Amino acid sequence: MTTVTDWTIPGAEGEAILGDTHASADPRATVVIAHGFKGYKDYGMFPRIAATLADAGFVAHRFNFSHSGMTNDVATFARPDLFARDTWNKQVADVRAVVSAVRDGRLAGGETPVVLFGHSRGGVSVLLAAGRPDAPPLAGIVTAAAPSRCLSLPPEQIAELEQAGFIVSPSSRTGQALRIDRIGLDQIRREPEAHDLLAITARIACPVLVVHGGQDPTVPVAAAHELAGALGARGRLHVIEGADHVFNTVNPLPAETPASAELAELIEVTVGFVKHVA
Numbered sequence: 579m580t581t582v583t584d585w586t587i588p589g590a591e592g593e594a595i596l597g598d599t600h601a602s603a604d605p606r607a608t609v610v611i612a613h614g615f616k617g618y619k620d621y622g623m624f625p626r627i628a629a630t631l632a633d634a635g636f637v638a639h640r641f642n643f644s645h646s647g648m649t650n651d652v653a654t655f656a657r658p659d660l661f662a663r664d665t666w667n668k669q670v671a672d673v674r675a676v677v678s679a680v681r682d683g684r685l686a687g688g689e690t691p692v693v694l695f696g697h698s699r700g701g702v703s704v705l706l707a708a709g710r711p712d713a714p715p716l717a718g719i720v721t722a723a724a725p726s727r728c729l730s731l732p733p734e735q736i737a738e739l740e741q742a743g744f745i746v747s748p749s750s751r752t753g754q755a756l757r758i759d760r761i762g763l764d765q766i767r768r769e770p771e772a773h774d775l776l777a778i779t780a781r782i783a784c785p786v787l788v789v790h791g792g793q794d795p796t797v798p799v800a801a802a803h804e805l806a807g808a809l810g811a812r813g814r815l816h817v818i819e820g821a822d823h824v825f826n827t828v829n830p831l832p833a834e835t836p837a838s839a840e841l842a843e844l845i846e847v848t849v850g851f852v853k854h855v856a
Contacts, residue, residue, distance in 0.1 A: 580629070587685070590675075597639050597685075599686050605637040607856035608636065610639050616749055643669055645661060646660070677716075696719075701721035719784060794822055821840035
């Protein structure tokens with residue numbers, strides 16, 4: 579039997595990390611699930627991934643990054659001010675805060691092996707969290723549709739950030755015109771080594787499964803090949819043919835709706851990987 583509970587812990591700059599835990603009675607591993615850009619813990623695939631991991635005998639924690647702008651009201655970005663000020667360092671701090679909460683008993687999982695799962699931008703965040711100095715011990719990492727760079731804005735948007743101090747990034751889901759401040763760009767330029775994703779990925783000690791959709795229009799599949807190349811023998815690349823950036827998953831995904839074939843494959847390889855490393 580599995581259970582679902584919600585929780586809140588402090589994250590970067592003291593802002594709240596909101597999460598949901600899917601737990602089995604006697605878990606053999608803990609999986610921390612990180613969403614992507616403009617994503618949130620309840621988006622599309624994440625509840626299904628977490629529920630399936632719990633059914634397979636694991637604890638799964640899905641959470642909102644503290645500066646995602648999202649709350650438990652999924653209809654809107656209730657805190658666009660936080661969204662505007664998000665940075666890679668804040669996301670790394672959040673990932674590590676969740677792992678620390680598992681380790682010190684505030685969240686379920688205790689001493690079980692910890693695996694990080696990150697989709698899109700969340701994949702970058704978990705790689706940075708694992709490869710930067712003072713990383714927590716990890717059993718493994720799964721990235722899904724992750725970019726291979728920390729900065730992928732086109733030159734014209736970088737110029738606009740420099741000149742205006744912000745850019746506007748519309749949300750097609752909520753209709754909001756979300757602002758992105760230049761704090762993130764400044765941080766990347768001030769700390770280039772801390773944002774050299776491929777170099778950091780090459781330093782990760784644990785096994786990493788790199789999953790990508792063969793028809794991803796948002797992040798080219800070439801990014802997955804770059805990440806896998808940086809990992810060498812510790813990396814395993816799995817390309818899902820026919821999959822787009824969200825693995826052909828609708829949002830929301832009702833509990834009674836079957837997963838797409840592409841999402842089912844992502845879940846299958848993820849569960850198999852966690853079983854292998856745990």
